[in-house]
Amino acid sequence: MNQPRTAGDRAHTGRYEIRIRGHLDRRWSVWFEGMALTQHSDGTTTLDGQVADQAALHGLIQRVRDTGLPLISVIPIHPTGPDRPDTTTRP
Amino acid sequence: MVALLESKLFVPAPGTGVVPRARLLDELRIGPRTRLVLVSAPAGFGKTTLVSSWVGSSDDARTAWLSLDPADDDPRTFWAYVAAAVSRARPESEPSLADWPEPGRPVSERDLTPLLNLLAGVPAGLALVLDDYHVVHNPEIHQQVGFLLDHLPPTTQVVISTRADPPLPLGRFRARGELVEVRAGDLRFTIDEATQYFAGAVEKPLSPADVDALAERTEGWAAALQLAALSMRGREDPAAFIARFAGDDRYVVDYLAEEVLAGQPSGVRRFLLETSILDRLTASLCDTVTDRNDGKAMLEHLERSNLFLVALDDHREWYRYHHLFADVLRAHLLDETPDVVGELHRGASTWYAGKGDPERAIRHALDGGDVEGAADLVEEQIPEVRRGRRESVLLAWLGQLPDPVVRSRPALAVIQVGALLQTGELAGAEDRLDEIEHELAARGSAGVPDWVPGSVELFRAAVAQARGDSSETMTHARRAVELATADDHLTRAAGASFLGITAWSRGDLEVAHASWAEGAAGLLRAGHVPDVLGVTIALGDIRIAQGRLSAARLGYEQALELAERSGPRAVRGSADMHVGLGEIHLEYGDLESARAHLETATELGEELGLPQYPYRSRVARGRLRQAEGDMGEAQNLLDEAEQLYVPDYFPPWRPVAAVRARLWLAEGKVDDVLAWASRSGLDVTDEPAYLREYEHLTLARALLAARPTGGSAAEAAGLLGRLLTAAEADGRTRALIEVLLLQALAAQAAGDGTTSLARLGRALELAEPEGFIRLFLDEGGPAVSLLQSAAKRGIHTTYVRRLLASGAPVPAGQPLVDPLSDRELEVLRLLGTELDGPEIARRLVVSLNTVRTHTKNIYAKLGVNSRRAAVRRAQELGLLTQSH
Numbered sequence: 001m002n003q004p005r006t007a008g009d010r011a012h013t014g015r016y017e018i019r020i021r022g023h024l025d026r027r028w029s030v031w032f033e034g035m036a037l038t039q040h041s042d043g044t045t046t047l048d049g050q051v052a053d054q055a056a057l058h059g060l061i062q063r064v065r066d067t068g069l070p071l072i073s074v075i076p077i078h079p080t081g082p083d084r085p086d087t088t089t090r091p
Numbered sequence: 092m093v094a095l096l097e098s099k100l101f102v103p104a105p106g107t108g109v110v111p112r113a114r115l116l117d118e119l120r121i122g123p124r125t126r127l128v129l130v131s132a133p134a135g136f137g138k139t140t141l142v143s144s145w146v147g148s149s150d151d152a153r154t155a156w157l158s159l160d161p162a163d164d165d166p167r168t169f170w171a172y173v174a175a176a177v178s179r180a181r182p183e184s185e186p187s188l189a190d191w192p193e194p195g196r197p198v199s200e201r202d203l204t205p206l207l208n209l210l211a212g213v214p215a216g217l218a219l220v221l222d223d224y225h226v227v228h229n230p231e232i233h234q235q236v237g238f239l240l241d242h243l244p245p246t247t248q249v250v251i252s253t254r255a256d257p258p259l260p261l262g263r264f265r266a267r268g269e270l271v272e273v274r275a276g277d278l279r280f281t282i283d284e285a286t287q288y289f290a291g292a293v294e295k296p297l298s299p300a301d302v303d304a305l306a307e308r309t310e311g312w313a314a315a316l317q318l319a320a321l322s323m324r325g326r327e328d329p330a331a332f333i334a335r336f337a338g339d340d341r342y343v344v345d346y347l348a349e350e351v352l353a354g355q356p357s358g359v360r361r362f363l364l365e366t367s368i369l370d371r372l373t374a375s376l377c378d379t380v381t382d383r384n385d386g387k388a389m390l391e392h393l394e395r396s397n398l399f400l401v402a403l404d405d406h407r408e409w410y411r412y413h414h415l416f417a418d419v420l421r422a423h424l425l426d427e428t429p430d431v432v433g434e435l436h437r438g439a440s441t442w443y444a445g446k447g448d449p450e451r452a453i454r455h456a457l458d459g460g461d462v463e464g465a466a467d468l469v470e471e472q473i474p475e476v477r478r479g480r481r482e483s484v485l486l487a488w489l490g491q492l493p494d495p496v497v498r499s500r501p502a503l504a505v506i507q508v509g510a511l512l513q514t515g516e517l518a519g520a521e522d523r524l525d526e527i528e529h530e531l532a533a534r535g536s537a538g539v540p541d542w543v544p545g546s547v548e549l550f551r552a553a554v555a556q557a558r559g560d561s562s563e564t565m566t567h568a569r570r571a572v573e574l575a576t577a578d579d580h581l582t583r584a585a586g587a588s589f590l591g592i593t594a595w596s597r598g599d600l601e602v603a604h605a606s607w608a609e610g611a612a613g614l615l616r617a618g619h620v621p622d623v624l625g626v627t628i629a630l631g632d633i634r635i636a637q638g639r640l641s642a643a644r645l646g647y648e649q650a651l652e653l654a655e656r657s658g659p660r661a662v663r664g665s666a667d668m669h670v671g672l673g674e675i676h677l678e679y680g681d682l683e684s685a686r687a688h689l690e691t692a693t694e695l696g697e698e699l700g701l702p703q704y705p706y707r708s709r710v711a712r713g714r715l716r717q718a719e720g721d722m723g724e725a726q727n728l729l730d731e732a733e734q735l736y737v738p739d740y741f742p743p744w745r746p747v748a749a750v751r752a753r754l755w756l757a758e759g760k761v762d763d764v765l766a767w768a769s770r771s772g773l774d775v776t777d778e779p780a781y782l783r784e785y786e787h788l789t790l791a792r793a794l795l796a797a798r799p800t801g802g803s804a805a806e807a808a809g810l811l812g813r814l815l816t817a818a819e820a821d822g823r824t825r826a827l828i829e830v831l832l833l834q835a836l837a838a839q840a841a842g843d844g845t846t847s848l849a850r851l852g853r854a855l856e857l858a859e860p861e862g863f864i865r866l867f868l869d870e871g872g873p874a875v876s877l878l879q880s881a882a883k884r885g886i887h888t889t890y891v892r893r894l895l896a897s898g899a900p901v902p903a904g905q906p907l908v909d910p911l912s913d914r915e916l917e918v919l920r921l922l923g924t925e926l927d928g929p930e931i932a933r934r935l936v937v938s939l940n941t942v943r944t945h946t947k948n949i950y951a952k953l954g955v956n957s958r959r960a961a962v963r964r965a966q967e968l969g970l971l972t973q974s975h
Contacts, residue, residue: 023340027426031418043340065254066418068133068312069342 015077016057018047021070032063044072098371098403100176102156102220103143110280110288112141115273119145121248124269126240128218129261130252132275135314135344135415138252139222141273146218153213155180156220158403159227160370162450165487166198166231173219174206181213193663197483198231200238201698207242216246223414224253233258240264279311292320293329301330304337314415318347321397322354348419351398362389363398364427367420368435368458371403372410379442380435433459444468457491466492470502474542477581478617486510501527501547502540508550517554524550545574545582552589561593568593580617584610588626588740595633596742598781598821604633620657624650624664625701629741631671636744638824640675640861647671666695670708677714680864680897685715705735710750717754718865725754742782749786756792757869758954759964764793775806779817784826787814788833795837796967808837828854828866836873848886851877855887864897872969911952916970918945923962923971 018035024045026037033056035049047064051057057074064071119128119141130138146154155176163169174188191205192198210217227233237259240249251257264270280288285306289297297305309315319336323329332350339346352360365381366372377386390410393400399416403409412420424432436459443452449472456465469488476485485506489497497503504527511520527547531539548571555563568589575582591606611626627650634643647668654662669692676685689712697704713728729751736747748771752764768790775794777787787810794807811830818826831854838847858866867874875895882891911919921931932939950956953964965971 022342024342025345028342028345028422030425030429031422039340045342066134066414067342068135068314068344068415 014051015049016051016060017073017075017077018060018064019044019072019075020047020064021072024067024069028067032060035060048077095172095175096371098409099158099160099172100156100179101158101404102146102154103139103158103401103403109140109144110284110291111144112137112284115141115277116145118273118277119271121271122268123245124267125248125271126243126269127259127261127264128248128250128271128273129256130250130273130278131254131256132273132278133254134418135312135413136275136278137313138273138278140313141278142220142222142250142252146220153180153215154218154220156222158222159224161226162454164227164229164232165483166229166235167192167481167483169227169229169232170198170202170206170235173221177206177209177217177219180217181209198235200235203235203239203242204698207239207244210247211244213244213246216248218248218250220250220252222252224251224257225255227257230258278313280306280309280313280316281311282306285311285316288316289320292317293323295329297329297333301333304333308337309343312343314413315343315347317399318344318351318416322347322350324354344415344419345422348416352423358385359389359392363393363420364424365431365435367412367417367424368432368455369439370411370417372400372412373408376439376442380438382438433461435459437461437464440464440468453488453491462493462496466496466500466503470500470540473502473506473540474579482506482509498526499530501530501543504530505543505546505550508547512550512553512557515557517557520550521554524554541576542579542582545571545576545579545586548574549582549585549589552586556589556592561596564589565593580613581619584613584617584622584626586610587613588629591629592740592742595629595744596782598784598817598823600633600637600822604630604637607633615653620654621663621701624654624662624668627664628667628671628701628703628707631675632741632744635675635678636823636825638828638857638861638863640678640863644672644675647675661695661699663699664701666692666697666700667704667707669695670704670711673711673715677711677718678865679862680868680894682715682718685711685718689715702737703741706732706737706747709735710745710747713750713754717757718868722754722758726751729754744782745785749789752786752789753792753869756789756796759796759960759967760954761793761797761963764789765797768793775810777810779813781817781821781823784814784818784823788826788829791830791833795833795840804837804841808834811837824857825863825866828858828863831857832867832874835877839873839877844880847877848881848884851881852886855881855890859887859890864894867894868897872967875969911949911970915945915949915952918942919949919961919965920971922946922949922958923965 021044023039023043024037024047029035029037032047033049035047038046038048040046047060051060061071061074121128130142132138143156146156155173157172157176159169159172163172170192174191178188188205188209192202221236236249236257240259243249261270265272282303286299286302289302289305305316305319309319319333322336323332326332336346352363355363362377362381362383362385366377369376369380372390374386374390377389378384390400391407394402394407394410399413400410401413403411411417436455440452440455440459440461443449443455449468453465453468456462456468465488469485469492472488473485476482489503489506492503497507504523508520508523508527511517511523524547527543531544531547536544548567552564552567552571555561555567568586571586572583572590575586587606587610591603591610594600594606595603607626607629611623611630614622614626627646630646631643634640634646651665651668654665654668669688673685673688673692676682676688679685689708692700692704692708700708709728709732713725713732716722716725716728729747733747733751748767752767755761755763755767768786771786773783773786773790775790777783779787791807791811791814794810795804798804811834815827815830815834818824818830831850835847835850835854838844838850854867867878878891878895882888882895917935918931921934926934928942929939932942935942946958946961950961953961953968955961955964962971
């Protein structure tokens with residue numbers, strides 16, 4: 001769909017990092033819609049990736065719930081440089 | 092009816108080796124105020140096991156069990172399963188919940204009444220278990236469950252097991268002591284419980300230190316403990332395994348499941364992975380999906396080995412994997428062989444399609460990425476689902492298909508047009524219809540189901556109707572009827588109804604009746620009894636307008652018989668049939684029978700009424716109260732009717748405001764009626780139009796009442812003449828009788844007795860065969876004196892006597908709530924003369940003050956505040972012409 005995005009969409013799409021307690025094997029990546037899985041030495045795992053919208057994010061969190069793994073945090077990852085709308089006028 | 096899976100109502104048997112958890116069963120003790128038992132914890136914590144062993148251990152309450160799955164996230168499906176679960180537990184209970192909730196409209200809180208009544212009638216109490224409630228996301232279901240909880244009889248409890256707290260007012264229930272909760276912390280195995288569990292589950296006893304290590308590593312998570320026990324099966328050195336496990340950070344379930352899987356022969360392992368896409372398993376389904384034939388043996392093996400297989404029935408037919416284990420299996424499948432997943436789903440889709448379960452067939456086709464296959468399945472289902480009036484199911488399926496696929500298929504696009512029309516998006520619906528017709532023209536009929544062209548025309552008719560274009564409506568409706576396939580009774584009936592509506596709106600009653608009757612016959616063939624009853628109202632209204640009371644009555648009586656024959660429970664629309672019969676008995680002047688029918692309708696209740704019932708029943712009751720002389724209550728009922736009016740498919744031939752204007756006329760509030768007429772844009776010079784006929788007749792009555800012999804009498808006569816011609820031309824006999832009667836009254840007031848009796852004679856001639864009575868009595872006093880002079884002249888003597896006798900219930904002919912005393916009548920007669928106050932006092936030999944008191948009382952009883960108004964009102968009521 002080639003619809004104009006609203007400001008609300010822009011605020012909620014983007015990359016997220018979901019951290020859970022326990023080491024989750026990389027094979028679970030497909031289960032979590034292709035999120036990249038990284039195991040950390042503190043015994044946690046982060047799921048990292050692009051999320052289409054809030055509904056998709058909630059879907060991922062629900063999948064975390066269904067594994068029974070304790071959820072530690074959900075953090076939006078801002079890209080380097082401000083995510084500014086294109087305000088320049090065309091020549 | 093939704094196809095129900097019996098196995099979802101089965102209380103899962105607690106597996107072998109289950110640890111009795113006395114401390115938790117203690118917590119689950121139900122108090123006298125308990126409404127809700129909430130077991131809330133993540134997957135694999137033993138929620139279902141706890142609730143099923145609790146249910147098994149309690150003798151005094153019977154259980155209605157429902158295992159929910161994602162397909163139940165729809166109010167109709169959800170409550171149909173609840174009804175099935177409750178009926179299974181209490182098969183002998185009344186009322187029966189078969190075919191509940193009623194199809195064809197959204198489920199509302201009011202629909203829960205039969206369920207609540209049933210629960211209230213269960214003396215020993217009942218626990219309704221909703222297992223896996225977290226699959227419910229639909230806010231309407233949450234709201235309705237909340238309503239159920241608020242109205243639950245005290246002997247009944249709802250038990251919810253869920254992975255996430257439901258959006259119910261838990262805080263309120265908690266504060267009132269109505270909630271019993273078991274949460275993850277409670278469900279974790281204690282060291283003692285873990286010790287007890289391993290003692291029964293592994294061959295070699297474990298040391299206390301090993302049990303401690305396992306309990307700590309798994310945090311008392313039941314599923315993990317169970318996996319650990321399975322992993323240790325056949326191991327020489329469990330302690331080494333435990334040490335390795337305890338020192339690892341990996342996801343417990345993943346680690347252990349892998350251990351378990353690794354210990355399986357490759358055939359079993361492959362079977363587990365490939366069948367993990369199924370939410371329910373049975374041998375032949377597994378065979379289709381795996382393309383092997385060892386399904387039965389495999390399932391038996393898995394069950395024997397306690398490999399997380401849960402039996403869903405008593406006869407070892409259906410199973411499911413434990414949810415958590417299934418998720419692990421699916422994660423492995425997706426990782427190891429992602430390219431076969433689609434094929435597995437397509438196999439499952441084929442199997443379910445062959446078994447007549449389109450819901451699951453469509454879901455597996457979509458999960459398998461087979462969008463066109465899913466679209467084919469939806470298309471095949473359309474006629475059947477529409478016959479069952481379950482359009483919402485179709486829309487839910489369409490919502491899962493990509494938009495271009497829906498648009499490229501006329502059969503699917505037509506269904507979307509229906510949804511657009513429901514939400515009033517006419518322009519959107521028209522655009523879509525243009526696209527469909529373009530598509531049909533481009534590809535011809537190849538691959539397009541034969542019901543599509545008829546439906547396209549039907550929706551075109553609906554759009555035209557909504558735009559008020561009656562000739563376009565007729566054209567498309569006619570084509571819809573022509574194009575509808577032989578068994579497409581609904582399209583044919585809907586097309587015929589459109590033709591009926593347009594003919595009726597024009598006042599062409601015979602054509603309207605024929606069209607509606609054809610529609611009713613089609614609906615009857617299709618078995619849609621409530622719709623047949625709805626059409627019966629239209630047919631009744633039309634017959635009454637044609638002056639054919641006995642035909643209208645027969646129609647209602649046959650419809651009631653049909654409703655009684657169609658099943659043990661009262662059919663929606665039955666109440667409306669009694670309202671119709673009440674109106675007919677009102678016309679007969681038989682107030683007692685009218686009252687009986689309207690009371691029966693009220694007893695049946697609004698739940699058994701069609702959408703127009705709330706206002707139609709109040710109009711009928713208001714007219715009855717008016718006939719009984721209770722003007723205040725009549726006014727209240729008509730005011731309510733106006734508030735509750737819903738525009739339906741019927742033309743508004745008798746607006747509520749006009750019915751109320753006639754009530755005012757009976758009360759002598761002529762000025763109010765004239766003000767209403769002018770507000771409504773009614774004018775004495777109007778040309779007749781059927782939809783304003785009732786209002787024009789009301790205006791004519793008001794004009795005659797205002798100045799029977801004044802200047803506007805000629806204008807009123809002109810209006811009546813035009814109304815007469817129109818009513819005569821279209822065979823609207825009831826209106827014709829009314830016009831003739833009003834003309835007779837006008838002639839009588841003008842002193843033209845000959846014309847008056849001639850008009851009355853014609854009115855009586857038309858009215859007598861069908862027994863119209865009320866029509867003559869609504870006119871009050873002047874009509875009574877007119878009838879009396881007709882009787883003297885021997886015109887229709889028997890019938891006229893009956894008419895006069897029917898007016899008798901009002902004492903002494905006074906249609907007043909508080910009748911005038913003899914003395915007051917005497918004063919009233921003198922008020923009609925030229926005499927002034929003191930002269931009247933002298934005539935009656937009383938003081939002037941006494942005359943003033945009488946006058947005040949007369950004004951109050953007549954509802955007027957001037958001498959002139961009192962005299963006019965007395966004339967209308969015939970109080971001055973009666974001899975005592």
